[in-house]
Amino acid sequence: MxxxxxxxxxxxxxxxxxxxxxxxxxAGYEMPVQxxxxxxxxxxxxxxxxxxxxxxxxxxxxxxxxxxxxxDAARALERLVPANVVGLKPGRQRYGLLTNExxxxxxxxxxxxxxxxxxxxVNAARKADDVAHLRKQLSDxxxxxxxxxxxxxxxxxxxxxxxxxxxxxxxxxxxxxDVVTVEVADVPCIVSRSGYTGExxxxxxxxxxxxxxxxxxxxxxxxxxxxxxxxxxxxxLEAGLxxxxxxxxxKTTPVEAALEWAIPxxxxxxxxxxxxxPGARRILDELEQGTARRRVGLKPRGKxxxxxxxxxxxxxxxxxxxxxxTSGSFGPSVGGPVSMxxxxxxxxxxxxxxxxxVRKKRLPIDVHALPFRDAxxxxx
Amino acid sequence: MKYTDDHEWVKADGDxxxxxxxxxxxxxxxxxxxxxxxxxxxxxxxxxTAATVESxxxxxxxxxxxxxxxTEVNEAIAEDPSxxxxxxxxxxxxxxxxxxxxxxxxxxMDEDAYKALIG
Numbered sequence: 424m425x426x427x428x429x430x431x432x433x434x435x436x437x438x439x440x441x442x443x444x445x446x447x448x449x450a451g452y453e454m455p456v457q458x459x460x461x462x463x464x465x466x467x468x469x470x471x472x473x474x475x476x477x478x479x480x481x482x483x484x485x486x487x488x489x490x491x492x493x494x495d496a497a498r499a500l501e502r503l504v505p506a507n508v509v510g511l512k513p514g515r516q517r518y519g520l521l522t523n524e525x526x527x528x529x530x531x532x533x534x535x536x537x538x539x540x541x542x543x544x545v546n547a548a549r550k551a552d553d554v555a556h557l558r559k560q561l562s563d564x565x566x567x568x569x570x571x572x573x574x575x576x577x578x579x580x581x582x583x584x585x586x587x588x589x590x591x592x593x594x595x596x597x598x599x600x601d602v603v604t605v606e607v608a609d610v611p612c613i614v615s616r617s618g619y620t621g622e623x624x625x626x627x628x629x630x631x632x633x634x635x636x637x638x639x640x641x642x643x644x645x646x647x648x649x650x651x652x653x654x655x656x657x658x659x660l661e662a663g664l665x666x667x668x669x670x671x672x673x674k675t676t677p678v679e680a681a682l683e684w685a686i687p688x689x690x691x692x693x694x695x696x697x698x699x700x701p702g703a704r705r706i707l708d709e710l711e712q713g714t715a716r717r718r719v720g721l722k723p724r725g726k727x728x729x730x731x732x733x734x735x736x737x738x739x740x741x742x743x744x745x746x747x748x749t750s751g752s753f754g755p756s757v758g759g760p761v762s763m764x765x766x767x768x769x770x771x772x773x774x775x776x777x778x779x780x781v782r783k784k785r786l787p788i789d790v791h792a793l794p795f796r797d798a799x800x801x802x803x
Numbered sequence: 804m805k806y807t808d809d810h811e812w813v814k815a816d817g818d819x820x821x822x823x824x825x826x827x828x829x830x831x832x833x834x835x836x837x838x839x840x841x842x843x844x845x846x847x848x849x850x851x852t853a854a855t856v857e858s859x860x861x862x863x864x865x866x867x868x869x870x871x872x873x874t875e876v877n878e879a880i881a882e883d884p885s886x887x888x889x890x891x892x893x894x895x896x897x898x899x900x901x902x903x904x905x906x907x908x909x910x911x912m913d914e915d916a917y918k919a920l921i922g
Contacts, residue, residue, distance in 0.1 A: 726836075
């Protein structure tokens with residue numbers, strides 16, 4: 424069964440194989456799902472020490488204003504993203520959403536302000552569409568360039584600084600969501616203090632021909648081990664972070680997805696730069712009036728994982744489904760199964776008892792506050 | 804010990820057989836986090852889903868390798884699924900079956916045939 428023939432490889436592909444990874448197809452790339460140590464060990468290593476992740480499949484996109492003035496790129500991107508991009512200082516990063524005319528989510532992304540341009544990190548499965556959308560909408564003022572010859576490596580966990588610090592002493596002064604252009608072991612890189620695990624850590628954008636040597640240097644530090652997509656998923660799920668395509672998509676709005684924290688006052692009704700993004704009318708209405716359904720955390724009472732696609736019921740027998748699970752797995756740090764899904768807003772209160780259908784049985788499951796496990800970011 | 808092409812092992816003792824998953828299967832599944840065992844007294848035909856295991860990534864069915872009635876289940880692996888990973892062909896057994904046909908086990912693969920199957 425060779426489904427990997429047509430898949431793209433990241434610059435770290437051969438290193439993964441050398442490290443004993445099980446490779447799978449993901450978003451058009453051949454990616455490590457786990458290494459010999461297994462998903463549980465990889466998850467725990469990230470929480471307790473440091474995990475190294477190859478996230479080179481993600482899109483790195485430069486938005487360069489033709490005027491060479493950062494503010495022009497920021498103003499342009501605000502036409503597509505309901506975030507405060509204009510207020511983003513060079514050297515800072517923030518989370519945002521590309522919205523469509525119906526108020527749905529085209530993608531979620533990280534937006535970093537560098538000296539004279541913005542650097543966007545977008546989902547692998549969405550990057551072609553994102554780039555096309557950005558070009559179509561913003562080419563009047565910006566050049567949109569996908570950086571196809573750069574790798575992206577994440578180091579995540581309480582020892583991430585210990586691992587990266589010796590290679591790039593400047594990163595010690597970074598706070599959560601800072602981004603800098605810096606040499607890592609004499610290689611010019613862009614480093615942000617952020618990630619997708621709920622842990623402190625960094626993402627390092629590296630010229631692709633230097634990625635393996637930096638990965639090897641980081642893995643040479645005893646606390647660091649390679650982590651595959653399996654643990655990446657359980658880590659982000661415990662942290663309550665959305666997976667595009669599962670928890671958010673073209674048909675979920677930011678307010679339904681409980682992502683209204685990503686839309687600041689300045690872009691809301693009465694704000695200085697109110698609206699002006701696709702789907703603004705619906706999203707601004709929803710910010711004031713709420714939505715009929717909401718994304719929630721769900722904690723099964725038993726031991727069985729309740730996975731994506733499981734229907735949710737108010738009653739143990741009979742009745743119609745009231746909602747659906749969009750992500751679910753076992754949370755190694757929680758010590759039990761964890762899920763996320765959508766429910767009618769009147770059932771979205773933490774503590775609400777429901778049932779999830781798994782293998783034709785209805786298992787008790789409770790609405791749970793997100794995240795399942797508090798983040799440990801370096802905010803000071 | 805006999806084997807199935809669903810990567811289960813079967814050890815017959817008179818009219819009873821003990822069933823588990825092979826080391827190869829345990830390795831392929833990865834760390835198990837959940838095991839659902841059948842009820843004692845339940846009867847299964849060959850190929851029926853008798854138990855379910857879940858790794859962090861996915862759920863997989865454990866099939867009845869032959870016809871029979873469940874006489875005993877290994878509660879220890881439901882309590883601690885990691886036993887299946889650490890000792891799949893010993894302490895990590897799943898259930899015991901009273902064989903509907905004591906000779907059915909003989910028709911399964913021997914070790915050499917199974918080794919050839921997994922390469």
